[in-house]
Amino acid sequence: MSLLIGSDIGTLGTKTILTDCEGRILASSFREYGVLTPKPGWAEQWPDVWFNALCDTIKEVLEASKVDPKEVAAVSISGLYGGSGIPCDKEMKPLRPCIIWADRRATEECKWIRANIGEDRVFKVTGNTIDPYYGYTKMLWIKFNEPNIWSKIYQILTPNGYCIYKLTGSVALDFSSAGNYGGILDINKRSFAEQLMEELGIERRFFPEKLVESKQVVGEVHREASERTGLKTGTPICAGGIDAPVSALAVGALDDGDLALMLGTSMCCGFISHKPRISIKLINYPYVARDRELLYSFAGVSTAGYCIRWFRDQLGQTEVEAASKLKLSAYTLLDMEAIKVPPGSDGLIFMPHMMIGDRAPYWNEYIRGCLLGLTLYHTKAHIFRAFLEGVAYGLKYSVDVAIEAGMPIRRAILVDGGARSELWRTILADVSGLTMDYIAENPGAPLGDVVLAGVGVNLFKDYDVVREWVKSSEVVKPNPKNREVYDRLYRAYLEALSRLTDVFKGFSS
Incomplete structure (x- = not known):
C-alpha cells in the first residue's frame, strides 16, 4: 500500500497528516510555537523552530499509525509566506x-x-x-x-525550502x-x-x-533526516508551495472562476484564473497546480478571525464562563444573542482592521479598526454582529476588486474555523451576494500537500483527484431582502475607508 504525507508549516504551528491514496487520514499531528515581536509591527521566527516541529510531527504520524515507513511514497511540504526568506x-x-x-x-x-x-x-x-x-x-x-x-x-x-534542504540537502524554490x-x-x-x-x-x-513546480520531486531524505523523522532514507520530497494556494487546492479549487474563502485568523480570498487577469489591488502569483498556466490572486482581511477572538477574550468573559459550564463554545453563545439583532446591526458598522495597516485589497499602511454609528441603544449583541458583518464587508470589497479585474466568480468555497458559525456563513453570503459551498471538515493545506505529493510521484493522474475526497456540507444562499440593507451599509463602509485614511495617518505621526 502506498501512503502519502502532507505537512504545512504555519505561522503559529506545523500540522502533518498521513493518508492513503483515497485521501483517508490515518494519523495527524500538530506542534504549536510562537512569533518573535522585538518591536511594534515586527514579526520574526527562527527557522529551526519550524524544522523541529516538522520532524516531530512526521515522526508522530508514523508512530501513531504504526505503518512501515517504506510505504510512504512521497512527502510534500507547504509553508507560511516567509517574507524576507531565511x-x-x-x-x-x-x-x-x-x-x-x-x-x-x-x-x-x-x-x-x-x-x-x-x-x-x-x-x-x-x-x-x-x-x-x-x-x-x-x-x-x-x-x-x-x-x-x-x-x-x-x-x-523559504520556510518550507529551508526544511526541504535540511531533509535532503537540495535547494529548491517553487x-x-x-x-x-x-x-x-x-x-x-x-x-x-x-x-x-x-x-x-x-x-x-x-x-x-x-x-520548480510545486508537485516536483526536488530531493530524497538523507540518513540524518531519516533518523530524525522516522522516514525511510530515499523517500522523495516534493517542493510544495505557499500554504494559502495549497489550502485552496485542498478544497478542489481548480476551475477558472473558483474562489476559495479561508476564514481563519485572517481571511484569505483566493481566486483561480486560467488566463491573466491581474489587478494591482490584488496579490498575484502562479498557482500550485498547473503552475505554468494558472494564476492565484488573493485579498482579504488580515485580522478577520482575530477580531472575533479579541471580542471573545476582551468583551465575552460572561459567555466564556457560561460556555465552560454548558459544554458549549463561547462563540455559539455570542451567536445566539447576535442572531436576534436585525441585519445591519441597527446602523452599526465595524471596520475589521485591527493591526496598523492591511494588505490586499486595501494596501493601506495606516488603516485601523473602528466602530461607526455606536449609540446608547446598541448592546453587546449589536457590536458582536457588527464584527461579523465588518469582515463580510471586507469579503465583498475583495470580490468587487476581483470582478473589476475581469475575474468570473463561478463557485465560492467556504472553509476553516470561522465558517463553523451558521450565523457568520449567512452574513457572508448575504453581504457578498454569493452562493457558497461550505465544507465543514477539511484539514487544509496538508491535504493539498498530499495531492501534490501524489501527482509528483505519479500515484495520481491529475490534481482533480481531490474532488473525490472533498464534498460540500451545505449550500449557503444569500437572502435578497437582507442584501438591500447590507448594500447600503457597504457603501458607507467604503466611504469610511476613504475618508478616515487621513485620520488614521494622524495617529501614526
Missing part, C-alpha cells in the same frame, strides 16, 4: 531570524523603491505592487539596515513562493526578473538556478 551563509546556517509576512517594518524601503524604480515598473514585470507585505522589500530592509548580514548571504530560502516574494518573478514569463532584481540590488545568486 538568509543563510555558505554553511547554510541562518544568519538571522526570518522576517515573516506579518512584519510591517519596511516602510522606508518602499519609499526608496517608489522613488528609484516606480510602482508601474514593478507591477508591469511582477504583477504586484510595492508594500511592506512583500518579501523583496524586507530583503532590502536587511540590505540597508544590516549590511554585515547582507554581505554574508549565500542563499535565501513558482508560488517566488511570485509571493513580489519583486523577483516575471509573472508573464514565469522566470526570474533578472533586470528588475539588478535594479533593486537583490542578487540573483541568492536563489536557485531554476524554479
Whole structure:
C-alpha cells in the first residue's frame, strides 16, 4: 500500500497528516510555537523552530499509525509566506531570524523603491505592487539596515525550502513562493526578473538556478533526516508551495472562476484564473497546480478571525464562563444573542482592521479598526454582529476588486474555523451576494500537500483527484431582502475607508 504525507508549516504551528491514496487520514499531528515581536509591527521566527516541529510531527504520524515507513511514497511540504526568506551563509546556517509576512517594518524601503524604480515598473514585470507585505522589500530592509548580514548571504530560502534542504540537502524554490516574494518573478514569463532584481540590488545568486513546480520531486531524505523523522532514507520530497494556494487546492479549487474563502485568523480570498487577469489591488502569483498556466490572486482581511477572538477574550468573559459550564463554545453563545439583532446591526458598522495597516485589497499602511454609528441603544449583541458583518464587508470589497479585474466568480468555497458559525456563513453570503459551498471538515493545506505529493510521484493522474475526497456540507444562499440593507451599509463602509485614511495617518505621526 502506498501512503502519502502532507505537512504545512504555519505561522503559529506545523500540522502533518498521513493518508492513503483515497485521501483517508490515518494519523495527524500538530506542534504549536510562537512569533518573535522585538518591536511594534515586527514579526520574526527562527527557522529551526519550524524544522523541529516538522520532524516531530512526521515522526508522530508514523508512530501513531504504526505503518512501515517504506510505504510512504512521497512527502510534500507547504509553508507560511516567509517574507524576507531565511538568509543563510555558505554553511547554510541562518544568519538571522526570518522576517515573516506579518512584519510591517519596511516602510522606508518602499519609499526608496517608489522613488528609484516606480510602482508601474514593478507591477508591469511582477504583477504586484510595492508594500511592506512583500518579501523583496524586507530583503532590502536587511540590505540597508544590516549590511554585515547582507554581505554574508549565500542563499535565501523559504520556510518550507529551508526544511526541504535540511531533509535532503537540495535547494529548491517553487513558482508560488517566488511570485509571493513580489519583486523577483516575471509573472508573464514565469522566470526570474533578472533586470528588475539588478535594479533593486537583490542578487540573483541568492536563489536557485531554476524554479520548480510545486508537485516536483526536488530531493530524497538523507540518513540524518531519516533518523530524525522516522522516514525511510530515499523517500522523495516534493517542493510544495505557499500554504494559502495549497489550502485552496485542498478544497478542489481548480476551475477558472473558483474562489476559495479561508476564514481563519485572517481571511484569505483566493481566486483561480486560467488566463491573466491581474489587478494591482490584488496579490498575484502562479498557482500550485498547473503552475505554468494558472494564476492565484488573493485579498482579504488580515485580522478577520482575530477580531472575533479579541471580542471573545476582551468583551465575552460572561459567555466564556457560561460556555465552560454548558459544554458549549463561547462563540455559539455570542451567536445566539447576535442572531436576534436585525441585519445591519441597527446602523452599526465595524471596520475589521485591527493591526496598523492591511494588505490586499486595501494596501493601506495606516488603516485601523473602528466602530461607526455606536449609540446608547446598541448592546453587546449589536457590536458582536457588527464584527461579523465588518469582515463580510471586507469579503465583498475583495470580490468587487476581483470582478473589476475581469475575474468570473463561478463557485465560492467556504472553509476553516470561522465558517463553523451558521450565523457568520449567512452574513457572508448575504453581504457578498454569493452562493457558497461550505465544507465543514477539511484539514487544509496538508491535504493539498498530499495531492501534490501524489501527482509528483505519479500515484495520481491529475490534481482533480481531490474532488473525490472533498464534498460540500451545505449550500449557503444569500437572502435578497437582507442584501438591500447590507448594500447600503457597504457603501458607507467604503466611504469610511476613504475618508478616515487621513485620520488614521494622524495617529501614526
